[in-house]
Amino acid sequence: MKKALKKLTASAVTLGLLFTAVLGTADYLTPDSYTVVEGTSPTWGSGAFSLLKNGPVQASASTGDTYPKTYSAQLMLYNTIPIKTVTVNVVDSNSVVLCGMPFGIKMFTNGVVVVGMADVKTSVGTMNPASEAGLKTGDIILSINGTTMNTNLEVEKAIENSNGQPLKFTINRDGKKISATVRPVRSESDGQYKIGLWVRDSTAGIGTLTFYDPSGNCFAGLGHGICDADTGKLMPLLSGDIVPVTISGVTKGTKGTPGELRGYFTDETAEGSLCANVETGVYGLMKKPVHGQTMKVAMKQDVKTGPAKIYATISGDKPQYFDIEIEKIDYRDDVKTKNLVICATDQKLLTQTGGIVQGMSGSPIIQNGKLVGAVTHVFVNDPTHGYGIFAENMLVESRSIAAQQSDLAS
Known part of the structure; x- marks a missing residue:
């Protein structure tokens, strides 16, 4: 009898863990919001999942009685087991x-994208002013000394006309604006001032x-x-x-x-x-x-x-x-x-x-x-x-x- 009870208890625990795992997986693999067309009540996954409305449909505060409208609903498994509460957006028929x-x-960039670095050979050795100033591949040059940059030529002219004086770069790096001071150096190959960047506009x-x-x-x-x-x-x-x-x-x-x-x-x-x-x-x-x-x-x-x-x-x-x-x-x-x-x-x-x-x-x-x-x-x-x-x-x-x-x- 005791052995039978132990087996039943073990089976119940196993089933409970399996049930929890299934619910957790369903929660993870299903979205938290849904969009439905007016007048429909969707089911999917061969009818396994459905939405049970929790309350009345609410119109968007900014749009009054127009679409989209929203309501809270319970995501159900086989119309019986609740998975989670979700938001449902009701829309008019979309065609x-x-x-x-x-x-x-044909696309032009907002700013100039840094796509690579290249060392500059000078009379005193090889240098890379851009890298030394902290610029990185993927940075977007927004301005130099306060002047907006949108083309490769604008960047090139600003550097060439610097006479070797420090330039203040404003760049966008992963959505954040940061500043860097770069001092151009004279290239031994053509006598022009450079900072060691490849850019694209x-x-x-x-x-x-x-x-x-x-x-x-x-x-x-x-x-x-x-x-x-x-x-x-x-x-x-x-x-x-x-x-x-x-x-x-x-x-x-x-x-x-x-x-x-x-x-x-x-x-x-x-x-x-x-x-x-x-x-x-x-x-x-x-x-x-x-x-x-x-x-x-x-x-x-x-x-x-x-x-x-x-x-x-x-x-x-x-x-x-x-x-x-x-x-x-x-x-x-x-x-x-x-x-x-x-x-x-x-x-x-x-x-x-x-x-x-x-x-x-x-x-x-x-x-x-x-x-x-x-x-x-x-x-x-x-x-x-x-x-x-x-x-x-x-x-x-x-x-x-x-x-x-x-x-x-x-």
């Missing part, structure tokens, strides 16, 4: 114009537009921010344009070597202006409305593993649908871009590109007739696989930016 076409990006490239939102005349693309190739950090946006692009060829992806779309700017006339370069992509305002197929944006909890399609352009300027599989989904709030793991299954796509290639970033992902995400990255060691971002994350960002631009214009 955007599906894009999928390539676009060219602009970039250009090709990506894919994800959608156009008629409600704010705002476009969204890439699904990830534009980072400097040398520093890996987001490039600070001063201004920029998007222009039409024609895809002229593809470098096929292989294991260890990502492929890429090759193309050229069809027209230098800007179709839109960049307003933001952030973690979730590039955003801006179109010069004129974009017309095309409209599609509702799925909320993240509506996205499921299984068959889907991407709408991508791999030749010319017209997008096509290609079959993929959504293999994994990460619903956590703090994961902003790598929300989906996708696998290219379309034989035509695999034959022509090897799978996901650079330049395809921003290609819309469609599932069950809704825009669920966008392609962001390719797996270097397996070009058939890549990451995707939730379309909801991009829509939230684009509407925030559209609102900011509207406020600036008013």
